[in-house]
Amino acid sequence: MPVRRADEVPYQEIGAAEKTYIQFLIPPDEGPHFAMRRITMKPGGGMPKHTNTVEHEQYVLQGRGQVAIGDEVYEVQPGDVMFIPAGVPHWYRNIGEEDFVFLCLVPNLPDEVQVLA
Amino acid sequence: MPVRRADEVPYQEIGAAEKTYIQFLIPPDEGPHFAMRRITMKPGGGMPKHTNTVEHEQYVLQGRGQVAIGDEVYEVQPGDVMFIPAGVPHWYRNIGEEDFVFLCLVPNLPDEVQVLA
Secondary structure (H helix, E strand, O other): OOEEEHHHOOOEEOOOOEEEEEEEEEOOOOOOOEEEEEEEEEEEEEEEEEEOOOOEEEEEEEOOEEEEEOOEEEEEOOOEEEEEOOOOOEEEEEOOOOOEEEEEEEEOOOOOOEEOO | OOEEEHHHOOOEEOOOOEEEEEEEEEOOOOOOOEEEEEEEEEEEEEEEEEEOOOOEEEEEEEOOEEEEEOOEEEEEOOOEEEEEOOOOOEEEEEOOOOOEEEEEEEEOOOOOOEEOO
16 A cells, blocks of 8 residues: 555444544555544534544544643644643534534554543 | 644754654654654655654645655645555655645654655
């Protein structure tokens, strides 16, 4: 897999979220140390407050979203970079009228998700 | 650093390349396992054939480029994902009239660059 069109990668619905889909652009069995995923949140969609045991490195590609990291809520747009440390509660919400889309990279380590809301 | 605007991160010229700049969006001292960098190649710019001792996970944000990975040359555009395995020779060239911009993520491991061209 040297080059791949992201739009051709299958979308999977994220069960604990609303109107939110994940694509594994570079899955953990292809990238030796970390995985590249793309999250698409439809208008009205969001992910409830939760924690992960791994950190997230994220880059907004499209749309407008609210992202809470710990006690702070941020409004983000394309070109914004988010770092969510391991174990810190966070949530997302699409606050625009188009898809809210961002890359989300995580290390290839066991991840336990705990939904808090 | 929970949220950061990529456009506000300082640009550094890459010495071995032409008209090419790197930004450390999430530098290795902030991301515990891998770093998020953004590469901007001006029209006419490029990076010569080289190897790294670490793999690259990349996502094209803007413009049109040629990317060689091993013996294959690919033409890439926004939304294309590239995986460059550790040690494989690769080069880049902006073949458009606007900036060619892509994210390039690497693990936090020692990296030795060898220019081959």
